[in-house]
Amino acid sequence: xxxxxxxxxxxxxAVTACVTTPTGKEGCLNGEPRSSRYRDTWRIxxxxxxxxxxxxxxxxxxxxxxxxxxxxxxxxxxDFGQTWxxxxxxEPFAVRTPRFDVDLPAxxxxxxxxxxxxxxxxxxxxxxxxxxANEVWVFQLPGEIVADHNDIFGYEATTxxxxxxxxxxxxxxxxSDWRDSFE
Numbered sequence: 741x742x743x744x745x746x747x748x749x750x751x752x753x754a755v756t757a758c759v760t761t762p763t764g765k766e767g768c769l770n771g772e773p774r775s776s777r778y779r780d781t782w783r784i785x786x787x788x789x790x791x792x793x794x795x796x797x798x799x800x801x802x803x804x805x806x807x808x809x810x811x812x813x814x815x816x817x818x819d820f821g822q823t824w825x826x827x828x829x830x831e832p833f834a835v836r837t838p839r840f841d842v843d844l845p846a847x848x849x850x851x852x853x854x855x856x857x858x859x860x861x862x863x864x865x866x867x868x869x870x871x872x873a874n875e876v877w878v879f880q881l882p883g884e885i886v887a888d889h890n891d892i893f894g895y896e897a898t899t900x901x902x903x904x905x906x907x908x909x910x911x912x913x914x915x916s917d918w919r920d921s922f923e
Contacts, residue, residue: 748836748873749908754798755879755900757886800837801879805862812843812859821852823895825903826859836873837866842903844885848895862900877904 812826826843846858862885866874885896 748875750875750877750904751908752876753878753904754876755881755904757888757891758880758883798878799880800867800874800877802865802867803862803879803881803885804865805860805882805884806841808861809846810843810859810861814855819852821849821854823849823857823899825899825906827903827906832870835870837870839866839870840864840907842900844896844899844903 810826812824814824823845825845828841828843830838830840832838840863842862842864843859844862846860849857864877864879881897881900885900886892886894891897
């Protein structure tokens with residue numbers, strides 16, 4: 741049975757680190773401190789320009805930890821020792837841009853025998869009207885996910901990217917088992 745959704749998966753994501761040394765911003769949109777190492781150079785070179793994640797008028801979502809430890813077992817039988825995200829069913833289900841709970845590993849796995857890295861729940865929440873579809877999702881990541889601009893290849897960020905691809909792939913897929921992408 742194929743179940744249709746009203747929500748629209750994004751065609752693209754623009755995800756910005758809150759703490760970003762190249763832009764040198766002084767504070768995240770959520771109030772977290774940011775590095776100021778290159779602040780003066782950035783301001784002079786760009787004369788007030790902002791990256792999309794630092795422009796409040798473009799931000800479509802917030803991303804924050806709930807701090808809740810959750811059980812998130814691996815799915816399937818194939819295991820290459822990598823960390824995995826847990827993606828929860830969107831809420832509310834019958835809107836164009838719902839909120840998602842994403843469970844990210846508390847630490848990186850140390851190989852095939854390390855089966856339970858623990859997971860922490862995070863919430864991706866739309867800003868504004870949930871009945872309006874956003875084809876591009878723009879949001880900032882807190883420092884515990886991406887420490888600075890150069891930390892985008894850490895396990896936290898890459899696991900989140902995998903979860904975001906899962907959001908798009910499950911909805912844009914024509915496969916009848918798309919619901920299996922969610923816990």
